Amino acid sequence: MNRAFKKLESVRKDLIFWKAGAQPPQLLASGEVVMTSVYNGRIDAANNKDGKNFGIVWDGSLFTLDSWVILKGSPNVDAAYKALEFMGKADVQAGLPSHIAYGVTNKDSKKYINPKRLKDLPTADENIANAIEINTQFWLENNDRLTERFNKWAASNG
Amino acid sequence: MTVPASASAAPAPADPAATxxxxxxxxxxxxxxxxxxxxxxxxxxxPLFFFLLITFVVPIADMLRRSVHDTELSTVWPTVTAAMKGWSDRSTVPDEATFAALAKDLRAAGETKTLAVAARRLNYAVDNGRSLVFGTARRLPVNATNWKETLIGIEPRWGQVETWNAVNQASGPLTSFYLLAALDREKLADGSIIKAPEQNSIYIDILERTFTVSLSVTLLCLVLGFPVAYLLATLPPKHANMMMILVLLPFWTSLLVRTAAWVVLLQEHGIVNEILLALGVxxxxxxxxxxxxxxxxxxxHILLPFMILPLYSVMKGIKPHFMRAATSLGATPTExxxxxxxxxxxxxxxxxALLTFILALGYYITPALVGGAADQMISFxxxxxxxxxxxxxMASALGAVLLAATLVLYSLYNRLVGISNMRLG
Incomplete structure (x- = not known):
């Protein structure tokens, strides 16, 4: 952690922090920054819908998995399982990337995805090769204290 | 006989004999x-009274309650939090009975799947509090003759006074933990209050920052708004109305839109920079x-109308002949x-100034979008x-600190300016 803060310190003057997911593509487009952390779906949308030509460095990218939750005591438990089963099917999941360039969890679904589209996804083999899963456990444990420390750092001789 | 004026709104007596x-x-x-x-x-x-009660008084009271009322841990760990009351010698860890109570609660919370609640609450005060709770629960034996030794054996941190101090402070029902944390302070086991570690003490600075930004914005609004209000009040109505619309138009526009517009204007290759570059400035x-x-x-920019409108309404009421009288009596225009x-x-x-200042104190989205990491105010x-x-x-405690600081400032302001001397229109 100290190493991370030291690294931040070395680039302090060149950093801009964003709050909303819509900001990074805008910051890139306006020339405010030359490189940014970003949700890959935003870059894909900017490239395909707004005619931009941003590149993505997949090496060392961070990813996280979302979860479905069935409420305890729900009257529709069976229907919920059915929905989960349906959503887990390879051919169903393969429909997602045509709407947003997010990854698919069923490995078989790659067969159904257009290879041209597949290379835009974080779950494409060459893209995920060196990716790191965000450690939810770590952040549950440290979010408050690290946020305080980060803000202390940000406020000092900024 | 005449009816006093104050009763004139009452229905007239039906019986003529009343006279x-x-x-x-x-x-x-x-x-x-x-x-x-x-x-x-x-x-x-x-209706207004109840509306205010439900949307204003109750939420504020609830916020204040949450900043000191702490039952998160005691609902999922009832035995050990009750046992903490018997912790008298604060220089060493509690007795065997308390450790046994902890083991009992760990097991019960594990069965009802409420360990996460306890873990989260302890994590606020103990580094890696989650792994402490889950790690201990995972390796908890069914039976033990000496729970103190067993638990410390599983997790040496149970042998530290600091850990038990955190459990004690989280035992509720009342706690000073959040309020102290919001003031960058923490309480030790022996009851003394110390400054929080340097890298985590940020809230006093942020409170200062919040007040500095609000005060500067108020002064800027006053300096910019005063001439505008004067112009509005003295121009002939035809032009004044036009100007008034210019003042009110941004006032009616969404705050988010105006903030985003400033991003477009001010960014590195934005309109302002491009013009200055083109002009060679x-x-x-x-x-x-x-x-x-x-x-x-x-x-x-966003708060300017809140300064202009009260100023305008007061200036509108000032008759021009006061100034004329002053000059005719020999005063220079400046005097x-x-x-x-x-x-x-x-x-x-x-x-x-009061309106602008109080509104500025709570600003969140504008600094979040146009500010850097070092410009976030307490609302962030x-x-x-x-x-x-x-x-x-923690959120409630920060809110309570902001509310208290605002009230102190308000009373000072009241002493200086006098609320009765204020006119909103």
Whole structure:
């Protein structure tokens, strides 16, 4: 952690922090920054819908998995399982990337995805090769204290 | 006999004989009419009163309660939190009975799947509190002759006073933990209060920052708004109305839109920088956004109408012949302005400044979008704790500190300016 803060310190003057997911593509487009952390779906949308030509460095990218939750005591438990089963099917999941360039969890679904589209996804083999899963456990444990420390750092001789 | 003016709104007595009533009976009748009038008035304000009660008083009271009321841990670990009351020697860890209670609660919470609640609460005060709770629960034996040894054997941190101090402070039902944390303080096991570790003590600085930004924005609004209000009040109505629309138009536009517009204007290759570059005023684009400058510009712009409108309404009431009288009596225009005009606008300045300042204190989205990481005000952290980490106690404590600081400042301001001297319109 100290190493991370030291690294931040070395680039302090060149950093801009964003709050909303819509900001990074805008910051890139306006020339405010030359490189940014970003949700890959935003870059894909900017490239395909707004005619931009941003590149993505997949090496060392961070990813996280979302979860479905069935409420305890729900009257529709069976229907919920059915929905989960349906959503887990390879051919169903393969429909997602045509709407947003997010990854698919069923490995078989790659067969159904257009290879041209597949290379835009974080779950494409060459893209995920060196990716790191965000450690939810770590952040549950440290979010408050690290946020305080980060803000202390940000406020000092900024 | 005449009816006093104050009762004129009451229904006229139906009985003509009433005019012959004795003074005492009349007085009673008058009182009844007066009471009816009051009741009707109360009936009229009742909806507003209840609305305020539900949307204003109750949430604030609940926020204040949450900043000191802490039952998260005691609902999932009832035995050990009750046992903590018997922890008398604060220089060493509690006795065997308390450790046994902890083991019992760990098992029970494991079965009812509420360990996460306890883990989260302890994590606020103990580094890696989650792994402490889950790690111990995972390796908890079914039986033990000496729970103290067993638990410390599993997790040496149970042998530290600091850990038990955290459990004790989280035992509720009342706690000073959040309020102290919001003031960068923490309480040791022996009851003494110390400064929090340097890298985590940020809230006093942030509170200072919040007040500095709000005060600067208020002053900027006053300096910019005063001439505009004067112009509005003195121009002939035809032009004044036009100007008024220019003042009100941004006032009616969404705050988010105006903030986003400033991003477009101020960014490195934005309109302002491009024009300055083209005119040769600057050679390099200047950084006007994602820093304090951007926050000042955007917030001043957004809050300006709140300063102009009260000033305008007061200035509108100042007759021009006061100034004329002053000059005819030998005052220079500057002197007449400072000694005659300015004092008469004070109620407007007072009201406008207070309104702007209090509104600025709570700003969140504007600094978040046009400010840098070092320009976030206290609302940013309240939002962080409410929606990002769901730490309601901390969010409430920060809110309570902000409320208290604002009230102190308000009373000072009241002493200086006098609330009765203020006019909003």
């Amino acid at each position: 012959h009533d004795s003074p005492a009976a009349l007085k009673q009748k008058l009182r009844r009419a007066e009471r009816m009038r009051k009741l009707r008035a109360m009936g009229l304000i009742a 600057i050679e390099q684009p200047i950084r006007m956004i994602y820093n304090r400058v951007g926050v000042y510009i955007a917030m001043t 007449a302005f400072i000694r005659i005009y300015l004092p008469m606008t004070l109620p407007g300045i007072g009201a406008g 952290f309240i939002a962080f704790y409410t929606s990002d980490t769901v730490n309601w106690g």
